Amino acid sequence: MENILICDDDKEIVDSIELYLEQENFRVIKAYDGFEALTALKTNQIHLAVIDVMMPNMDGIRLIKEIRKKSAIPVIFLSAKSEDADKILGLNLGADDYMTKPFNPLELIARIKTNLRRYMSGDEISNLGIYSVGGLVLDENSKSCEVYGDEVRLTPIEFSILLFLVKNKGSVFSIEQIFENIWTDYTDGFRSDNTIAVHIRHIREKIEINPKDPKFLKLVWGVGYKIEDAVFN
DSSP states (O other): OOEEEEEOSOHHHHHHHHHHHHHTTOEEEEESSHHHHHHHHHHSOOSEEEEESSOSSSOHHHHHHHHHHHOOOOEEEEESOOOHHHHHHHHHTTOSEEEESSOOHHHHHHHHHHHHHHHOGGGSOOOOOEEEETTEEEETTTTEEEETTEEEOOOHHHHHHHHHHHHTTTOOBOHHHHHHHHOTTSOGGGOOHHHHHHHHHHHHHHHOSSTTSOSSEEEETTTEEEEOOOOOO
16 A cells, blocks of 8 residues: 655645545545654655645745655645746656646546556566666666666656656657657646756756766757767767
8 A cells, every 4th residue: 555645734635635545545644734744754654745835834845855855756746826937846846746726636646646656666567677878777677777886866757758768769759759658647737848858957967977968868959859878078
């Protein structure tokens, strides 16, 4: 049974989400501000967190910064703000998904399941294997990544994007193609070309020696992105 952390200062929202999740056989851990959420993360094995952005004491922005220091669990942001800039901010901070209030609880459950499938290695339908490109190594079973022997912590969506490109080494994929292959379970309303760009930048920051001069994850101007063997001049 997967443990889902729900953190929101609105207790009615927390209780409502808990009701739907329990019907799907999830165990719910409840918190009402960032400090309570951090305590819950220390005392429970959390598989996914749903976090409100605006909360007293410690808001969702500060909370996800703390989470990402130690964990790559999927994080879904909830916010009353619907502007693209706010969604991009959430992604920049390491969120895997973003929902605007008010939201359809059934859609939230669907997104929780989608993110868990990416995160939980036993639930993903794939061939077991290790994929390498030069010094970059991805283990599809353990969802782990190493660059020249050093472990790199990727979020589930970052791993999915990188794995997709590594499996298709040398092929160039447009933003449209990457979106369609990675976000197939999301609604069109979540789509933004900037979403891909943000995740690509995060991946580069983690796997490249110099993200401004990437050796693995290359941009082909006017076309898209590709993975190739690192070549150092």
